[in-house]
Amino acid sequence: MKTNKTVIPLLLTKNFFLAKRVTSSFFKIWKAGFFPKKNFGHDHFKNLGLIYFKPTGQCNQRCVMCGQYGDKGIMKGVEEQESKKDLPLETWKKFVDEVAPQKPTVYVWGGEPFLYPDLMPLCKYMVDKGLVVSVNTNGTLMEKYAEQIVRDKWSTIFISLDAFRDVYDEMRSKGTYDKVIAGIKAIAREKKKQKAKFPVLGIVTVVTNKNYMDLENLSEAVREYNIDLHIYNLGTYTNDNIVQTQRRFMKEKLDTDIDCLEAYNTGYNLGIDGQKLHGILRTIQNKNYGHTVLTVPALNPEKTHTYYAELEKPVRNNCVVPWCQVNINYNGDVHFCADYSDYILGNIKDQPLKDIVNGDRANLFRKTISESEGGMFPGCLRCYQNMLFGKKIKGF
Numbered sequence: 001m002k003t004n005k006t007v008i009p010l011l012l013t014k015n016f017f018l019a020k021r022v023t024s025s026f027f028k029i030w031k032a033g034f035f036p037k038k039n040f041g042h043d044h045f046k047n048l049g050l051i052y053f054k055p056t057g058q059c060n061q062r063c064v065m066c067g068q069y070g071d072k073g074i075m076k077g078v079e080e081q082e083s084k085k086d087l088p089l090e091t092w093k094k095f096v097d098e099v100a101p102q103k104p105t106v107y108v109w110g111g112e113p114f115l116y117p118d119l120m121p122l123c124k125y126m127v128d129k130g131l132v133v134s135v136n137t138n139g140t141l142m143e144k145y146a147e148q149i150v151r152d153k154w155s156t157i158f159i160s161l162d163a164f165r166d167v168y169d170e171m172r173s174k175g176t177y178d179k180v181i182a183g184i185k186a187i188a189r190e191k192k193k194q195k196a197k198f199p200v201l202g203i204v205t206v207v208t209n210k211n212y213m214d215l216e217n218l219s220e221a222v223r224e225y226n227i228d229l230h231i232y233n234l235g236t237y238t239n240d241n242i243v244q245t246q247r248r249f250m251k252e253k254l255d256t257d258i259d260c261l262e263a264y265n266t267g268y269n270l271g272i273d274g275q276k277l278h279g280i281l282r283t284i285q286n287k288n289y290g291h292t293v294l295t296v297p298a299l300n301p302e303k304t305h306t307y308y309a310e311l312e313k314p315v316r317n318n319c320v321v322p323w324c325q326v327n328i329n330y331n332g333d334v335h336f337c338a339d340y341s342d343y344i345l346g347n348i349k350d351q352p353l354k355d356i357v358n359g360d361r362a363n364l365f366r367k368t369i370s371e372s373e374g375g376m377f378p379g380c381l382r383c384y385q386n387m388l389f390g391k392k393i394k395g396f
Helices: 004-014 016-034 079-083 089-102 119-128 143-151 165-171 176-193 212-225 240-254 274-286 301-309 353-357 360-370 384-389
Strands: 050-053 105-108 132-137 156-160 200-206 229-233 292-296 325-328 333-335
Touching (some): 016 105, 089 119, 089 353, 143 176, 165 212, 212 229, 212 274, 292 384, 325 353
Parallel strands (some): 050 105, 200 229, 229 292
16 A cells, blocks of 8 residues: 655645645654654654644534544534634634744644634635645535635645445435535636646545445546545544553543543444455555545555454554644644543643643653553554554554
8 A cells, every 4th residue: 555655746746845844744753753752851842743723623514433523422412512612713823823933734624624714814824824734624615615725825625525425425414425526626626717736635535334345436436526635544443442441541640531532432443344445445546546545554455454353453553743743622722642632731822832742741641652562552553643653563
C-alpha cells in the first residue's frame, strides 16, 4: 500500500509554497519521532507542526460508526447544551495570532465545521495569516459556499464519503450522498471558473463492515468529480478489554477518568474479511482514477485481517503526537489526542497555548506515554493519529 509520502508530489503539482509548508510540518513530526523525546524544561510550542481544532461540536449527521454521534458517541444527548460552549470568532482570531508565527498546518474539523456561523471569516483570517488551512467536512452544507471557498484559497478540503449512494445513505441518512456530490461538483466547477488550483480536494472513506464490499463502486463513482486525493481510513476500533485497561491505566497514572474510548467500541470491525478487503484496496490502488489513492495505515497484505480481528495486537507504536501536535476543542479545552479528549491540558480562554503545551500537565502526559510499553497507552492501539504518525512495527 502507498504511504503518506505520496501526498508531497501531489502538492508539488498544485503549488510549491503549499508543498514546502506541509513538508515543513511533516519534518517537525518526523523530528519528534527520530530524536530523543524531551519532557519538562523544554519549549514544545516551537515544535508544533500540526494543530487540530473544532470550531463547533454540532453536527447535522448521525453516522453509525462516529465516535461523537454514532451508536456510542460521546455527544449523544448533550449536543444542545454543548453547542452553547462554542467560542466566538474573536477568541479564535486571538488563538490564530498566537500560533501563526510557528507556521503549523491547521486542520479544522468537528462536529460539522459548516455549522459554525463564522467559519468563512475564520478560515479567511487564517489564510491571510499565511497558514495552511485544511477543513474536514461531511460535505452536505458545502455547495453554497463553493465560490467563496475557492476565492479565499483554502488549502485543502477533506470530505467524508464512505460508500456509493444506497449504502452511504443507509449509513447516514437518505439523500445525503447527492448533497455531498453536489458540493464536490460545485468546488470543482468554481476551481475551473476561477482558474484556481485550490483547494486540493480529498475524500476520506472510513472502512467498516457495512461498506467495505462497496469501496470499488465508490471509487468508480468519484472518478468523474475531479478530486485530487482519496484516503481509505481503516478505522478506529477497540474492545471491552482495551477500554477497561485504558480506564485503569489513566486513573492510576494520570488521575483521569475516561469516556471517549468506549465510543469506538462499536463492533463495526467484526466480520471484515481481511483477505477480501486487501484485494479490494489493491485493485483500487492499481487503477488510474486520475487522483492519488492512500490507505491509512498502509499495511502488509497479510496483516489486514490482524488489524480488524486482533485489536489488542499493535500495528503502530511510539506515539509522537504530544511532541509535535495539539488539539483544541470547541469550548477551548486543549488536549493531545484528537478522538480521546479526556485528559485536558488547559483552556485557551484562560492562558496562552504556549503556556499550556509547556505546562506541567502536558509534560506529565509526555513523560507517562514515553515511559509506557511501546511508547503508547493501552487505548492507542487503533488510534487514527497513531496510525498516521506512529512507528511502523516490523512485519506490518
